[in-house]
Amino acid sequence: MRVAVRVMGSFRNAPRAGERSIVVKVIHGSRVADVRRAVGIGDDESWNTSIAGQLVEAEHMLQDGDALFVFAALADGASSLPE
């Protein structure tokens, strides 16, 4: 199945992300975390994902045609926290 991924802010520098929305092919049963890895965002980054405006967690099961929005975790106006 195919899902659209749009990456915001600093994550655009991830290896397979970019300025525009990209389409990623994934197998049925894939989860949000699989797509995030597919665009090259590391496991150690603080991030949030939304689908249709709703925040979803890493284990959220994807559906064909989902449009994901991936961004640094929303914090104090800076998106993400010092670690």
Added chain:
Amino acid sequence: MRGAAGKILRADLTTRTINVDRPDERFYRTYLGGAGFVSYFLLKEVPRRIDAFNPRNKLIFAIGPLTGLPLPGASRSCLGTKSPLTGGYSKSEAGGFFPMALKKAGYDAVIVEGRADAPVYLLVTDQRVEIRDAGRLWGKTILETRDAIAGETGEKQIRTAGIGPAGENRVRFASVMNDAKDAHGRGGAGAVMGSKNLKAIAVAGRWNPDVADPVKIHELAATMNKSFYDNPLFVKALHDIGTGGEAAMVAGNEVGNLPSHNFAVNSFDGVKKITADAAMAAYGKGMEGCAACGVRCKKVIEIDAPWHVNKRTSGAEYETLGALGAVCGVDDLAHVLKASDLANQYGMDTLSLGVSIGFGMECFESGILTPRDTGGVDLRFGNAEAMLQVVEMIARRQGIGDILAEGTKRAAARLGRGAEALAMHVKGVELPMHDPRVKPGLGVIYAVEAQPADHMAGMHDTAISRESPSFEQLRGMGATVPLPASDLSDDKMRAQKAAHVWRLFLDSAVCCMFVPWDLDQLVEGVRAVTGWTYTAHEALKLGERIAALGRVFNLREGITAAQDSLPKRMFGPTRRGALRNAGLDEETFRRAVSAFYGIMGWDMETGVPTRGTLLDLDIAWAAEQLPTAL
């Protein structure tokens, strides 16, 4: 004593007398500095139930043990007073160069009381302290005041904390500005300063604190400076454009976190036009930082005629872009940046300012305010010109500005006709730009903390929803498991308590959270400066102590658990956008508040710190301040 000057300056403006206190080392170790000092002196010395503009109210400027050292994020001051917005406890922190200069002048705090019979400013150097005439400064902007004082004293390195016309006019959310662009914003301390006829405190000096372990401080500075580059996602973004980048604004808008149209819509079509990225691309002249800080997170913005936005005073943060932009439905960037610049020059908290104007706009659109009330101003959402016009009117308390200058709580009470439902405040302080319907755990902190509606006082739920180094830090302070943003369980409250007391320690040290300090590093810093065997346990206990002192202060002033809530709007959906089917569940929220009380060692129904808790925190004396009915 090492790290500190060991002196607290007291200025009584009524009698025009200056005194110096020299607290003992136990006092310093118990309260450390910053928020610790503020909380102690407010409860000990501000008389019960006086009006915030009573001359006996106090302004407490306090710095910390690390202030004045070449450490990133360590030039910050905490300012406390009884708030004219809430009638309760208030504190806020700001950076810049004033805090470092205060340490170099040889003082750990300045406590001002009384009221001068004519405008004055306080000059504090390592050589002298004077109360000086400020008649010719009255009515001047923040920048004009700062430059005039520098010229008059001949001190090139003079640094100021001052008020603009808004503070003089007792706008209830007036700020005190460190130099020209660092705001002690929340709570309205600027109005209290205005009520004392105090235009500014000007400080300069060359005194340096004795440090127990200078080598360790040097190592710590090197480690912290290097950590910026080890953490490129966070710090690079801050370094390049500051807060309010596309991810925070656009993604925040996508999920409903960024309030728009007075928190009624939270889906703002024009959001991309008012991001930090857009501001820097169109008008950015670079970035600058506070004393000794390499993060340099502050935008330098300059716009030519007809806007005349001054690069020395401007540089909107996320909160400002949200409040003066999205909350007012304004997507014209130049207007938003001009409003931000005016807020800094006149000395107003941009958050309360934007939310008060957004409130006025909704009142106008719903017919509570008419063109006759606004003096013909078409105060509709999205009207950028009207927004700018009202900024001026508020600062000068002209027309409708005089009502909005009271803050949304009082303005709504004055207007009536259902306006209360449109007032987005907690206990009188306007909500920040992080909607509690997306960050409900932070919403509990807004509702419960002594300084209401402070987005820096708790953890943002979206940032601790999975295992991460951030969460691991909190785990070490008492959090248990990462939870979804929407969760309001007891586990979430444990995480919020951990974050809250950590932040209060940070505010006592007084260090910036944009520097990636962890608890151990900051404790190590306090040890290296003071020579004490200071521990993480002491640091977190200090956070609990400050929370309890603030809580007792508010209870004493009649602010009870009944007011520990959020605006009704937060318990319902927005008109469109991600929250159109959402809203906090009131019963779940109330249970979370009760759990938070319990976790803090407060009575789970009344939120009153138990005597055992006060005893444990070494502030048994505070029990005498509790109303007998409690």
